[in-house]
Amino acid sequence: MIIRHSPDLRYSDVTPKQVYLNRRRFLAASGVAGLALPFAARAAKLSTTKSSNLGGNEKVTSKEIVSGYNNYYEFGTGKQDPAENAPKWKVPSPWTVQIGGEVMKPKTFDLDAIMKLAPVEERIYRHRCVEAWSIVVPWIGFSLNNLLKQVEPTAKAKFVQFDTYYDPKIMLSPREAGIPFPYKEGLRLDEAMHNLTLLGMGMYGETLPNQNGAPLRLVIPWKYGFKSIKSVNKITFVETQPKTDWAAYAPGEYGFYSNVNPKRDHPRWTQAKERRLGEGFLGRGIEKDTVMFNGYGDQVAGMYTGMDLMKNY
Amino acid sequence: MSKILSSKWTKVFLFIASLAPLAYVVSRAFQNNLTANPIEYITHFTGDWTIRYLMFTLAITPLRNLLNQPKLTRFRRMLGLFAYFYGCLHFLIWSVLDKQLDPHVMWEDILKRWYITVGMAALLGLTPLAITSTAGWVRRLGYKRWQKLHRIVYGCAALGVIHYWLLVKSDIRLPLMYGAILTALLVYRWVVSMRKQPPAPKRVPVGVVR
Numbered sequence: 450m451i452i453r454h455s456p457d458l459r460y461s462d463v464t465p466k467q468v469y470l471n472r473r474r475f476l477a478a479s480g481v482a483g484l485a486l487p488f489a490a491r492a493a494k495l496s497t498t499k500s501s502n503l504g505g506n507e508k509v510t511s512k513e514i515v516s517g518y519n520n521y522y523e524f525g526t527g528k529q530d531p532a533e534n535a536p537k538w539k540v541p542s543p544w545t546v547q548i549g550g551e552v553m554k555p556k557t558f559d560l561d562a563i564m565k566l567a568p569v570e571e572r573i574y575r576h577r578c579v580e581a582w583s584i585v586v587p588w589i590g591f592s593l594n595n596l597l598k599q600v601e602p603t604a605k606a607k608f609v610q611f612d613t614y615y616d617p618k619i620m621l622s623p624r625e626a627g628i629p630f631p632y633k634e635g636l637r638l639d640e641a642m643h644n645l646t647l648l649g650m651g652m653y654g655e656t657l658p659n660q661n662g663a664p665l666r667l668v669i670p671w672k673y674g675f676k677s678i679k680s681v682n683k684i685t686f687v688e689t690q691p692k693t694d695w696a697a698y699a700p701g702e703y704g705f706y707s708n709v710n711p712k713r714d715h716p717r718w719t720q721a722k723e724r725r726l727g728e729g730f731l732g733r734g735i736e737k738d739t740v741m742f743n744g745y746g747d748q749v750a751g752m753y754t755g756m757d758l759m760k761n762y
Numbered sequence: 763m764s765k766i767l768s769s770k771w772t773k774v775f776l777f778i779a780s781l782a783p784l785a786y787v788v789s790r791a792f793q794n795n796l797t798a799n800p801i802e803y804i805t806h807f808t809g810d811w812t813i814r815y816l817m818f819t820l821a822i823t824p825l826r827n828l829l830n831q832p833k834l835t836r837f838r839r840m841l842g843l844f845a846y847f848y849g850c851l852h853f854l855i856w857s858v859l860d861k862q863l864d865p866h867v868m869w870e871d872i873l874k875r876w877y878i879t880v881g882m883a884a885l886l887g888l889t890p891l892a893i894t895s896t897a898g899w900v901r902r903l904g905y906k907r908w909q910k911l912h913r914i915v916y917g918c919a920a921l922g923v924i925h926y927w928l929l930v931k932s933d934i935r936l937p938l939m940y941g942a943i944l945t946a947l948l949v950y951r952w953v954v955s956m957r958k959q960p961p962a963p964k965r966v967p968v969g970v971v972r
């Protein structure tokens with residue numbers, strides 16, 4: 450990995466590298482001459498100051514898979530829907546993140562300001578979905594605590610709630626998707642402040658594709674994927690455990706903590722195994738044993754000592 | 763219309779057309795283009811075609827009556843067998859590719875996961891219907907008994923819808939749609955059978971002297 454220190458990198462400075470065309474738009478573009486490409490999604494290079502492999506010896510999953518197979522219910526509930534629909538979304542610019550609640554200094558940040566808070570680095574993490582598939586992704590970002598420190602949480606702040614951007618004009622309605630929007634997720638304060646909890650702005654050396662949560666998302670590698678909220682535009686410090694989307698929708702299936710736990714099955718499938726996408730014969734995926742905390746126990750298990758993780762799943 | 767319906771070629775065409783989904787997915791497999799999660803994709807693909815063919819099959823009789831096209835019945839058996847065919851593929855993908863034919867793992871899944879239990883019941887229920895779908899079996903059983911047996915198909919379709927309902931995470935639009943179609947078909951059958959019933963005979967016991 451080439452590592453270039455560029456502390457003054459601004460999000461808006463990064464150079465557009467390539468216009469990605471999905472098949473349909475490509476057809477439209479080639480078939481209807483003179484028609485401008487609607488909402489071309491742009492990926493831009495992001496340089497990083499360092500790269501850490503926290504994925505172990507495992508092969509990084511291809512970018513095609515990571516950006517072609519997503520759960521992002523606002524853009525459709527099928528796995529291929531977000532790759533099809535999200536690129537049409539024009540990410541608002543400037544992107545702002547409103548931070549408030551139990552803090553001394555509530556503040557709204559724009560993305561350029563956030564990018565300056567800490568050196569942007571690459572971290573390779575394993576990513577385990579609650580649906581028993583997994584991938585290995587080279588994310589780009591820095592620890593979320595760099596941002597959270599800025600607003601000085603009060604003594605009352607025990608949890609942090611995150612909201613995903615929502616625009617009913619271009620996204621599914623809550624009735625269609627079956628879950629409330631704006632999508633909400635949450636972490637305990639110590640989890641949110643943990644160094645592994647990444648505030649992500651990119652992957653594979655570039656800014657995030659829309660379907661992967663552009664322009665700003667969380668990555669919490671020891672929890673099921675749905676905790677790693679996408680397209681965050683609001684962060685609220687709260688005193689009591691927030692009502693998060695999936696935990697509220699089906700409390701018996703998705704817990705608030707949702708730490709990766711091979712012993713605690715989902716009612717409809719086992720969590721003891723996972724299918725690593727993109728590997729094996731004809732890319733059909735290989736079965737792997739799921740590891741407690743997705744293998745990040747050394748760093749995070751201490752936060753849960755004395756807790757019954759079968760009850761607090 | 764009725765000429766097309768009675769033509770041998772219509773049946774041949776329908777047979778080939780019904781193989782199109784299979785051809786499509788096989789061609790995608792050869793292009794190595796079965797999405798990032800091929801097993802999941804082909805499981806869903808075959809499940810979708812199973813439930814669609816069940817609905818097509820059940821729609822034949824109401825359509826026949828509503829359009830007054832008795833010849834439509836010629837296609838019912840084939841559609842039903844295609845439902846069973848895609849259902850078997852669906853089951854084979856689950857058992858061979860997903861569970862690697864591990865009897866212990868499969869049995870545990872069937873016992874533990876309601877949506878699998880229900881899907882399994884639906885497919886097992888369709889099995890005797892597929893076996894007895896031939897003219898020979900209609901003769902052997904006698905039409906009335908055969909017809910009674912084949913009413914099981916409604917139960918299987920209902921189990922199929924429940925299976926789908928149980929397995930989706932939160933977006934219930936498609937299972938809801940199949941549920942609505944099935945309900946409409948059942949209500950239609952029920953209304954027809956109510957109308958057809960001969961008026962109840964006056965029950966005056968013989969020999970009663972008033």
Ligand code: HEM
Pocket residue numbers: 802805806807808809810812813816849852853856878881882883884885888918922923925926929
């Ligand atoms: C007549 C019987 C059946 C019908 C109509 C049926 C139909 C379906 C449908 C419509 C889907 C969802 C497809 C989608 O989401 O696009 C599905 C998924 C599935 N079915 Fe079936 N199915 C039947 C029997 C079975 C049987 C016997 C098994 C296994 C024992 C089975 C296992 C599965 C599995 C594993 C999934 C995927 C679940 C998931 O991704 O969460 N099905 N089926």
